[in-house]
Amino acid sequence: MGFLSPASIWFAAIIPIIILMYLLKKRRQTLTVSSTMLWDKLLKDMDANTPWQRLKSNLLLLLQLLAALLLVLVLLRPYLPQVVPLAGDTIVLVDASATMQATDTDTSRFEEAKRRLDDMIARLGQGRLAVIRVGQQPEVVSALSGNQSMLRQTSKKLRPGYGKANFPAAFALAEAMARKSTDPLIVIISDGVNLPTEVKFNFPVSFNHVGERNNDIGIENLSTRYGDNGLVGLIKVKNYSEKSVSADMELAADGNLMDVRSITLGPNESQNVFWQNKGSGTKVLEARLVVKDDFILDNTAAAVVKSRAKSEGVLVTRGNIFLERALTLSPQITLYKTTPEDFRPGEFDFYVFDGWMPKNLPLAPALVVNPPGDQTVFPLEGSVGPAFIESATGSALLEFVQFKDVLLAEARTLHATPNSKLLTAAGSTIAATFTINNSRQAVFAFDLHDTDLALKPGFPILINNLLDWLVPPGAVLTPAVTAGESVSILLNPKAIDATVSGPNGGEWPLRTGLGQTLFTGEYPGLYSLRQTYSGGKEDIAYFSVSIPPLGDNGILPQEVSSDYDGTSGGTQNGAGKYELWRWLAFMLLLVIAAEWWVFTNGY
Numbered sequence: 001m002g003f004l005s006p007a008s009i010w011f012a013a014i015i016p017i018i019i020l021m022y023l024l025k026k027r028r029q030t031l032t033v034s035s036t037m038l039w040d041k042l043l044k045d046m047d048a049n050t051p052w053q054r055l056k057s058n059l060l061l062l063l064q065l066l067a068a069l070l071l072v073l074v075l076l077r078p079y080l081p082q083v084v085p086l087a088g089d090t091i092v093l094v095d096a097s098a099t100m101q102a103t104d105t106d107t108s109r110f111e112e113a114k115r116r117l118d119d120m121i122a123r124l125g126q127g128r129l130a131v132i133r134v135g136q137q138p139e140v141v142s143a144l145s146g147n148q149s150m151l152r153q154t155s156k157k158l159r160p161g162y163g164k165a166n167f168p169a170a171f172a173l174a175e176a177m178a179r180k181s182t183d184p185l186i187v188i189i190s191d192g193v194n195l196p197t198e199v200k201f202n203f204p205v206s207f208n209h210v211g212e213r214n215n216d217i218g219i220e221n222l223s224t225r226y227g228d229n230g231l232v233g234l235i236k237v238k239n240y241s242e243k244s245v246s247a248d249m250e251l252a253a254d255g256n257l258m259d260v261r262s263i264t265l266g267p268n269e270s271q272n273v274f275w276q277n278k279g280s281g282t283k284v285l286e287a288r289l290v291v292k293d294d295f296i297l298d299n300t301a302a303a304v305v306k307s308r309a310k311s312e313g314v315l316v317t318r319g320n321i322f323l324e325r326a327l328t329l330s331p332q333i334t335l336y337k338t339t340p341e342d343f344r345p346g347e348f349d350f351y352v353f354d355g356w357m358p359k360n361l362p363l364a365p366a367l368v369v370n371p372p373g374d375q376t377v378f379p380l381e382g383s384v385g386p387a388f389i390e391s392a393t394g395s396a397l398l399e400f401v402q403f404k405d406v407l408l409a410e411a412r413t414l415h416a417t418p419n420s421k422l423l424t425a426a427g428s429t430i431a432a433t434f435t436i437n438n439s440r441q442a443v444f445a446f447d448l449h450d451t452d453l454a455l456k457p458g459f460p461i462l463i464n465n466l467l468d469w470l471v472p473p474g475a476v477l478t479p480a481v482t483a484g485e486s487v488s489i490l491l492n493p494k495a496i497d498a499t500v501s502g503p504n505g506g507e508w509p510l511r512t513g514l515g516q517t518l519f520t521g522e523y524p525g526l527y528s529l530r531q532t533y534s535g536g537k538e539d540i541a542y543f544s545v546s547i548p549p550l551g552d553n554g555i556l557p558q559e560v561s562s563d564y565d566g567t568s569g570g571t572q573n574g575a576g577k578y579e580l581w582r583w584l585a586f587m588l589l590l591v592i593a594a595e596w597w598v599f600t601n602g603y
Contacts, residue, residue: 001078008075014068063595070588079577086127088183089144091174092117095190096135097165098547099555104212104294110160112210113189121151130177135161136484138170162524163484164548165194178203192558211557216240217247217291218298224285224305230278235287239265240554247291251275253282284542295555302526302544304479311471316343317354322454326463350471365440365470370447378443384428385410389453392421397465401458411446442466475529479543486518487543495531502527521545
């Protein structure tokens with residue numbers, strides 16, 4: 001039982017008021033009379049109206065209290081849950097995102113969602129029901145149908161995903177189905193973690209909430225780099241729950257357990273764990289939290305250690321010590337230097353042109369710094385400066401690169417797409433990436449001597465990131481992605497066989513001879529790419545797939561705003577409420593009638 005108007009409970013104050021009125025009887029004036037024989041009845045009334053005496057059995061009082069209680073219940077509007085057959089067209093959206101695998105219910109959130117879907121299928125009357133699985137891409141797993149047996153099989157085959165839930169696309173798909181339906185109702189079964197905050201619907205919508213708590217401690221990020229003392233790993237761990245948690249963290253290099261750390265985190269606390277290995281040659285670093293919580297998918301993480309084969313490049317300049325030092329920091333880079341007058345194209349892996357460039361660029365990756373004004377290869381527009389240099393948002397090439405108060409005297413501006421921008425000044429692009437004749441190119445449209453950029457700690461990191469992009473260090477161009485995203489793979493043209501192996505034991509052969517190809521990993525974990533050559537030679541590259549990063553609230557189930565309220569519009573709602581106030585009002589009238597009869601007959 002529930003109440004539709006619980007705020008009306010304040011009217012229950014009338015009950016103690018009625019009792020108080022019986023306790024506080026009226027006082028009478030005392031007079032002297034000659035005899036009490038004729039006043040016996042009045043003496044009884046006086047005794048009854050003496051204040052603050054113990055309540056006596058009084059039928060009229062009981063009827064008045066009962067009437068007041070019934071009145072309060074009528075105002076509270078109590079109801080009983082009622083199973084209502086689904087009569088119209090019901091479109092069910094089942095959240096299949098990674099957080100739906102949390103186990104804060106009897107089984108998991110996704111299994112609970114399937115149970116509720118089965119309940120709706122069982123209540124299917126004369127109407128029809130459709131099911132949309134909301135993963136990275138929404139999928140209509142069952143069109144509108146009234147066949148309960150087929151719908152049960154559809155529900156049984158539903159599986160959760162490991163990525164995000166694309167609800168905006170799912171809403172558009174559901175509304176397109178609703179426009180062709182009769183008396184439609186859209187039902188969303190979700191924990192609310194991936195739901196957008198503001199969505200407007202043109203049809204009645206009902207939100208079916210799953211999930212209970214936020215008991216989770218997980219690895220937010222795992223990154224690696226080689227420093228002066230060997231391999232350094234940085235693991236960021238966060239406790240999303242409201243209580244302190246202790247856990248052990250296991251660290252493994254290439255599958256071999258290397259270290260175990262004990263950590264304790266307070267409520268909503270983050271902690272960085274550093275790990276260092278003085279050896280070299282490590283390809284993969286893995287971290288695992290040994291802890292019991294409600295979400296195991298973020299208890300493990302893997303990072304592929306960036307390494308490259310030796311590359312040869314040439315720097316064409318009249319003198320730029322800052323650029324030369326940044327290019328030679330990597331021991332895997334062999335850099336030759338020459339002047340514009342002595343430059344001759346050769347078999348180099350990449351080129352760097354500083355303040356000069358040939359009329360026709362070599363068919364190879366190139367970094368161009370301060371291109372001449374008469375060149376026609378790159379789209380120079382105007383000029384800007386003096387100004388501060390800022391990083392363009394969203395560029396993967398700016399990972400671990402932080403600029404603050406970087407001054408610029410003057411620069412030319414570039415016309416570039418949002419995804420290719422690297423650096424901006426006063427809102428204009430001054431550094432960007434391009435692909436020309438299938439070769440990758442990066443351009444700094446300013447002289448490094450006109451800025452203090454080269455003096456910042458982030459400058460050599462930026463140059464290293466650009467070299468990784470210009471000359472990929474291995475076959476896997478994107479060694480870390482989230483579930484559902486594609487990995488870019490550059491296959492060796494000499495390979496006769498290529499196979500991807502996944503963490504679930506699956507294997508996926510790739511077609512050789514295509515050059516660059518894409519592979520989508522569905523399951524989180526570590527994947528390997530094995531390429532085989534004639535003579536039996538092999539090489540192996542690795543990449544990792546993780547779940548999408550959780551927000552500040554972790555797996556905490558989110559309540560949905562009133563925009564999702566399906567109480568207006570539509571005639572079928574799936575769940576019913578049988579209100580009892582009419583019966584209570586009828587009983588109230590009977591009690592009032594009985595009270596009047598008792599009063600008039602002197603009881």
